[in-house]
Amino acid sequence: MKLIKDKVAKLSFVALLVTVTAAMFYAPTASAHGEKSQAAFMRMRTIHWFDLNWSKDTVAVNDTMTISGKFHVFAGWPETVDKPEISFLNIGIPGPVFIRQGSWIGGQLVPRSVTLELGETYEFKVLLKARRPGDWHVHTMMNVKGGGPIIGPGKWVTVTGTMGSFTNPVTTLLGDTINLETYNLSNTYFWHAFWYGLGLVWVGYWARKPIFVPRHIAMEAGKADSLITAGDRKVALGFAVGTIAIVAFGMSSTNAAYPVTTPLQAGLLRGMKPIELPARTVNVKVEDATYRVPGRAMQMTLTITNNGDSAVRLGEFNTAGVRFLDPKVHTDETGYPDDLLAEEGLSVSDNSPIAPGTSRTVQVTASDAAWEVYRLADLIYDPDSRFAGLLFFFDEAGNRQMVMVDAPLIPTFI
Amino acid sequence: MSASQSAVRSRAEAVKVSRTFDWLILFTLFFVVLGGYHIHYMLTGGDWDFWTDWKDRRLWVTVAPIVSITFPAAVQACLWWRYRLPFGAVVCILGLLLGEWINRYMNFWGWTYFPVNFCFPSNLMPGAIVLDVVLMLTNSMTITAVIGGMAYGLLFYPGNWPIMAPLHVPVEYNGMMMTLADLQGYHYVRTGTPEYIRMVEKGTLRTFGKDVAPVSAFFSAFVSILIYFLWHFFGKWFAGTGFVQSS
Structure with a gap:
């Protein structure tokens, strides 16, 4: 029996060593943000990001880059998600590897929450300053109160340099320029240490x-009063009075040192300016839509009417x-992330030009491994199994027109 | 040696064992309190204690003392009524702050790169010292709850103001006014803490103009009194030996 126990113990120890060693040699970085785990209908039927542009693929610490583009707030917003009446334009990065120097919707700075209107399209821009070196997946993101974070497309951006050289200078309304990265740090350490x-x-x-022991014995013996001496009382009183005096002194000296302070600011910005899109001349009716599970392809029957x-x-x-x-109609030249781009993923049974008035x-078949990779096929397991998306039509002059589609989706398994 | 014989053979040895026992218990108490209190405070105080852009003059002032007076009250009940030791509140805050600082430095800064000047913990020590002293001087749970609990709530904001005031200096940023703390919240991206989730000055109290911090502190002090009673009783019950089988 002892032999077996010893063997088990020895083997357990070896297994532990192997596990620790393996973890030391191979511990990959967790780089994703769970974007693929978010329910497919959330990504397909809420905020549609398009015309996205990441201004740089590589950026040095202290340098800036922008993410710009447009987003359409889907008119058929799902009932299971709160409407975007209180939303916040965020950015999906793994912690503050960049700082957000500015974010704008329709040209308006939006450090606060905003109200978005269903069915409208907005232009946005986020200015980021690189802070920590590494390869980071930088996503667009919209937080919606009651809906959670709605993550958009992400692209890998490399930050070079060293974090130690990062500075974040800010000039206050009193005219002082401080480095927000380290500002007030020694003061914080001092008071906490004190x-x-x-x-x-x-x-x-x-x-x-x-x-513990003698005091407990004294308590049990009814000699509790002997445990606190007159000296103890004086020391305690000194502590209490000293504490109150130090707090009062700290308060008054701080008020003298910082005579101008303001309360924290918060609020909701309404009236975001949407893009004024030209009158739509193409109408699309979805006759039916199916998702073929084995083929990773969505097929739609569309009736397209050109009124232009x-x-x-x-x-x-x-x-x-x-x-x-x-690709016969449109190719991407913006450097859109490869994993999100099916360059030949759209086929149309007859994609010859649709003449005006006809x-x-x-x-229409949209097929690509992205359906599975991005877990969009999971849509068929959603409680409201509908799909939605943007169709882009191009006329002979290269002008683009956007049409929103939204319809039930039927899965086929054979 | 039979079970009825003493394990020590001299007074000097007894003293030595007693001191060893003291340090063992104190060490264990410190880390048990650190763990339990830290989790409690993270769950109930949470973001109010994590970020400077949550530390406003109304809700932070109100919430932090109310949710943090709990463990000090309970541990006081145990240490005072069983041992006449008046450091229950301070030892709790020492444990909590050590845990908080380890968390903020190792996790918030070391792991996710939030600067420490944005995510340092609140200072709870002044109130704890006064709470202990009041219990010691009065030997009364009721007076400690009323005077000590009130002092605990009232001292919180001024005790933190020397650390927070520099972050309330205003800046003009792209045409909007913010405090430096607001700017920290905007600059240092938190994907899971959007701006609308910030609980900043929500509710009423508008009739007090800009001087709402003292009103909030008094309200907090009042509720701290009630919470002190509750948790002091928890502590007394927890420190009892009624559930241990008598030999």
Whole structure:
């Protein structure tokens, strides 16, 4: 029996060593932000990000980059998510590896929460300053109160340099320029160390004499009063009076040193200015839509009516940030993330130009591994199994027109 | 040696054992309190204690003392009524602050790179010292709750103001006025803490103009009194030996 026990113990120890060693040699960085785990309908039927541009792929510490583009607030916003009446334009990065120097919606600075209108399209820009070196996945993101963070497309950006050289200078309204990265740090350490030290002295005063056993015996013997001496009382009184005096002194000296302070600012910005899109001349009716599970392809039957004065062709289907393109009509030249771009992922049964004043019913197939990789196929397991996305039509002059589609989705398993 | 014989053979040895026992208990108490109190305070105080842009003059002042007077009251009940030791509140705050600082430095700064001047913990020591002293001088739970609890709530804001005031200096930023603390919250991106989740000056109290901090502190002090009673009783009950089988 002992032999078995020893063997088990030895093997357990070896297994532990192997595990620790393996972890030392291979411990990959967790780089994603759970964007693929977010319910597919959240990504497909809330905020549609498009025309995104990450200004740089590589940026040095202290240098800036921007993420700009547009987002459409889906008119068929799901009932299971609160409306974006209180929203915040955020950025999805793993901690403050960049600082957000500015963010704008429709040209308005938005350090506060904003109200967004369903069915509207907004222009946005976020200015980031690189802070920590590494390869970071930088996402667009909109937080919606009652809905949570709605993450948009992300792109890898490399930050070079050293974090130690990062500075964040800010000029106050009193004219002082400070480095927000380290500002007030020594003051914070001083006061915390001071009060912690005072607390230790107080405990130390009592712990210098036997604490538990003799005091407990005295208590049991009814000699509690003998445990606190007159000297103890004087020391305690000194501590209390000293504490109150130090707090009062700290308060008054701080007020003298910082005569101008303001309360924290918070609020909600309403009236964000949407983009004024030209009158839509292309109408699309979704006759049916299916998702073929084995083929990782979504097929739509669309009736497209061109009410404009120029022939149009369908060039792109964009949903949850994944772009399916028909390369014969439209190619991407913005450096959009590869994993979100299906350059030949859109096929149309008849994609010849649709002449003005005519209608055509076509089969449109959007197929790519991204359906699985980005777990959009999980849509079929959602409680409200509908899809939504943006269709982009291009006329003969290259002008683009955006049409929103939204319809039930039927899965096929064979 | 039979079970009825003493384990020590001289008074000197007894004293030595007693002191060893003191340090063992104190060490254990410190870290047990650190763990339990830290979790409690993280769950109930949470963001109010994490970020400078949450430390406003109304809700932070109100919430932090109320949720933090709990463990000090309970540990006081144990240490005072069983041992006449008046450092229950301070030892709790020492444990909490050590835990908080380890967390802020190792996790917030070391792991996720938030600057320490943005995520340092609140200072709770002045109130704790006064709470201990009041209990010691009065030997009364009721007076400690009323006087000590009130002092605990009232001393919180002025005790933190020397650390917080520099961060309330205003800046003009792209045409908007903010405090430096607001700017920290805006600059240092938190994906899970959007601006609207900040609990800053929500509610009423508008009739007091700009001087709402003292009103909030008094309200906090009043509720701290009630919470002190409750947790003092928890402590007394927890420190009892009624549930241990008598030999």
